[in-house]
Amino acid sequence: MTTPGADRPTRVLVLDHTGELGGAELALVRLCHALGPEVDVRVLLFSDGPLVERLRAAGVATEVLALDRRTATTSRESVGRASLSQLVSLLRLVPFSWALARRVQGLRPDVVHTTSLKADLLGVVPARWARSALVWHVHDRIADDYLPSRVARVFRWAAARFPDAVIVNSEATASTLPVGTTVAYPGFGAGQDLAGPRPPLPAGRSGPVVGMIGRISRTKGQLELVRAARTVLDRHPAAVFRVVGEPSFGAEEYADQVRAEAERLGVADHVTWVGFVADPSTELDGFDVCVHASPVPEPFGQVVVEAMIREVPVVAARAGGVVEILAGPPGEPALGLLVEPGDEESLAQGILAVLDAPGEARDRAVRAAVVARRRYSAARTAEVVSGVWLRAAGRAR
Numbered sequence: 001m002t003t004p005g006a007d008r009p010t011r012v013l014v015l016d017h018t019g020e021l022g023g024a025e026l027a028l029v030r031l032c033h034a035l036g037p038e039v040d041v042r043v044l045l046f047s048d049g050p051l052v053e054r055l056r057a058a059g060v061a062t063e064v065l066a067l068d069r070r071t072a073t074t075s076r077e078s079v080g081r082a083s084l085s086q087l088v089s090l091l092r093l094v095p096f097s098w099a100l101a102r103r104v105q106g107l108r109p110d111v112v113h114t115t116s117l118k119a120d121l122l123g124v125v126p127a128r129w130a131r132s133a134l135v136w137h138v139h140d141r142i143a144d145d146y147l148p149s150r151v152a153r154v155f156r157w158a159a160a161r162f163p164d165a166v167i168v169n170s171e172a173t174a175s176t177l178p179v180g181t182t183v184a185y186p187g188f189g190a191g192q193d194l195a196g197p198r199p200p201l202p203a204g205r206s207g208p209v210v211g212m213i214g215r216i217s218r219t220k221g222q223l224e225l226v227r228a229a230r231t232v233l234d235r236h237p238a239a240v241f242r243v244v245g246e247p248s249f250g251a252e253e254y255a256d257q258v259r260a261e262a263e264r265l266g267v268a269d270h271v272t273w274v275g276f277v278a279d280p281s282t283e284l285d286g287f288d289v290c291v292h293a294s295p296v297p298e299p300f301g302q303v304v305v306e307a308m309i310r311e312v313p314v315v316a317a318r319a320g321g322v323v324e325i326l327a328g329p330p331g332e333p334a335l336g337l338l339v340e341p342g343d344e345e346s347l348a349q350g351i352l353a354v355l356d357a358p359g360e361a362r363d364r365a366v367r368a369a370v371v372a373r374r375r376y377s378a379a380r381t382a383e384v385v386s387g388v389w390l391r392a393a394g395r396a397r
């Protein structure tokens with residue numbers, strides 16, 4: 001590694017396989033906004049998308065080196081299957097890897113920082129070749145309940161060999177890796193904590209409003225929400241349920257199943273399918289309770305923080321990073337209500353506990369906001385991540 005002089009910023013090249021706005025990508029944009037002058041970051045994406053403009057608006061030089069579309073969009077769930085098409089897509093990686101290695105070498109970064117599983121693996125050879133330090137930023141739990149077991153195994157093996165440092169988004173993610181890691185909680189963006197006026201309800205509706213924000217997917221638990229809606233409506237017949245987000249990564253079939261279940265249970269009139277929103281803030285301001293119902297442990301769960309900092313009461317499945325987020329300060333009670341993952345009855349009881357005792361829920365939400373604003377500032381994330389970069393590049397004081 002070329003030892004950088006102390007007179008210039010540490011050069012970091014971030015690699016991500018997607019230009020779409022997933023959770024890890026939103027976290028990257030917020031991180032970039034908060035970085036200081038000691039680092040000079042640029043980003044290289046393996047596919048185009050709205051992330052490019054978001055990063056440029058944050059002042060980050062961003063380029064796209066396109067990976068074959070079929071390889072870039074392979075879902076986490078399907079990469080474990082050995083097949084002829086998989087072999088073909090591996091072969092397609094050869095020219096891409098070569099182009100990537102040449103580009104990385106041309107840029108001569110002190111650090112190559114990878115933010116997705118595909119980028120983690122594809123970054124190994126180019127980083128070595130350019131004699132850059134390699135930092136993995138892992139946003140996924142590397143566990144068999146989250147990834148195909150073969151992928152998780154390969155990944156754990158590689159994590160112990162290739163990166164010079166590993167950053168993770170929670171203790172929950174850290175506990176799935178066999179190596180030492182640094183936890184950098186994703187921070188919220190500027191202004192996200194400034195709650196606005198409550199948006200009006202549709203005509204003829206009085207609420208309360210139960211909301212859920214996230215990609216529509218089996219791993220997020222919209223099915224559990226519409227099932228819980230039945231029990232909630234028995235006690236609060238005017239309740240409305242807002243499902244914010246759209247199906248992605250081939251989850252249309254699941255979305256159809258959720259709608260059909262809402263019809264079957266007679267709750268469909270109370271459910272609004274809001275679709276994708278670029279900024280969930282206004283939606284959150286209209287929620288009496290924000291539900292996070294992932295039946296599979298979530299690695300972190302940024303939407304929980306987004307709800308907390310706007311003083312919205314949270315009901316969430318007791319699993320993964322969300323348990324850390326909702327933990328009160330030592331000796332103090334939790335900052336939201338935890339329910340059993342994948343259990344719609346437990347979810348319904350959690351929602352009812354908030355709707356039946358709004359004063360108590362409000363006090364808890366105010367306490368949660370104070371703690372979350374302190375714990376999850378993007379400035380703090382930037383400090384932790386920059387510290388890892390400087391140490392990996394041999395520039396730490």
Ligand code: GLC
Pocket residue numbers: 022023024027139140169186298299300301302303
């Ligand atoms: C990924 C994880 C999510 C986390 C985000 C930011 O999208 O699935 O849990 O909040 O990354 O780290």
